[in-house]
Amino acid sequence: MERQSDVAVSVASFNAKPDAVPIETEGADLSAS
Secondary structure, X not given: OHHHHXXXXXXXXXXXXXXXXXXXXXXXXXXXX
């Protein structure tokens, strides 16, 4: 379940700065899906 927390942080980061979204975040999102 620790990964879910990581994903939540990534999502928060994405919402915080959608203009500057690193590819790593997208990869994590795909992994979560």
